[in-house]
Amino acid sequence: MIKIAIIIGSTRPGRNGETIARWVYEIAKQRNDAAFELIDIANSNLPLLDEPKPPLFGKYVKSHTWGWSRKIAAFDGYVFVTPGYNQATSGALKNAIDFLYREWNNKMAGFAGYGMSGGTRAVENLRLNMGELAVADVRAEDNISLHIDFENFNGSLSRGKGLCHAGSGCRLEWCVEDSAGS
Numbered sequence: 473m474i475k476i477a478i479i480i481g482s483t484r485p486g487r488n489g490e491t492i493a494r495w496v497y498e499i500a501k502q503r504n505d506a507a508f509e510l511i512d513i514a515n516s517n518l519p520l521l522d523e524p525k526p527p528l529f530g531k532y533v534k535s536h537t538w539g540w541s542r543k544i545a546a547f548d549g550y551v552f553v554t555p556g557y558n559q560a561t562s563g564a565l566k567n568a569i570d571f572l573y574r575e576w577n578n579k580m581a582g583f584a585g586y587g588m589s590g591g592t593r594a595v596e597n598l599r600l601n602m603g604e605l606a607v608a609d610v611r612a613e614d615n616i617s618l619h620i621d622f623e624n625f626n627g628s629l630s631r632g633k634g635l636c637h638a639g640s641g642c643r644l645e646w647c648v649e650d651s652a653g654s
């Protein structure tokens with residue numbers, strides 16, 4: 473069965489990213505054509521990139537890199553749940569992506585961006601990265617606004633709007649179908 477990782481792109485204490493990733497995961501779990509797993513980079517104990525050789529060579533010397541490599545290699549596709557930090561993705565997510573190369577190659581990626589302005593530029597930023605990693609990105613994306621879709625900016629997601637729910641289902645479908653075809 474197709475395996476999709478939903479990657480929490482924020483490690484900040486009190487982060488909104490976990491709420492959003494769990495929301496994506498709950499929607500994803502309703503599907504029976506793929507298996508989904510939440511991946512929290514905060515639990516992967518990755519320091520700032522500390523491998524002597526570029527990841528393209530796969531000559532890792534650190535055990536944390538091998539652990540991360542095995543985890544990421546096991547999936548067919550990824551949904552990156554990314555905050556907007558200064559109009560880019562988070563340093564933590566970019567660092568986690570940079571650790572590896574071949575593990576990402578020829579896979580699929582979908583995106584759920586969030587922030588004051590929906591994380592749109594963070595997702596754009598990630599699409600550039602995906603091109604370099606030979607990852608095919610899903611055209612549509614979720615953009616979750618802390619103004620519109622959240623209650624009290626950092627409380628719970630507002631389920632009343634409906635818009636996000638419909639959106640994420642659509643993105644996931646593309647991600648699963650395209651992973652199956654890749």
Ligand SMILES: Cc1cc2nc3c(=O)[nH]c(=O)nc-3n(C[C@H](O)[C@H](O)[C@H](O)COP(=O)(O)O)c2cc1C
Binds near residue numbers: 483488490558587591
């Ligand atoms: C370092 C930092 C930079 C931010 N920059 C932006 C920004 O450029 N645009 C925006 O709309 N929101 C910005 N925000 C707001 C975040 O998108 C918002 O706080 C979001 O909840 C952060 O994700 P997190 O809670 O999972 O860490 C920024 C927040 C932080 C912590």
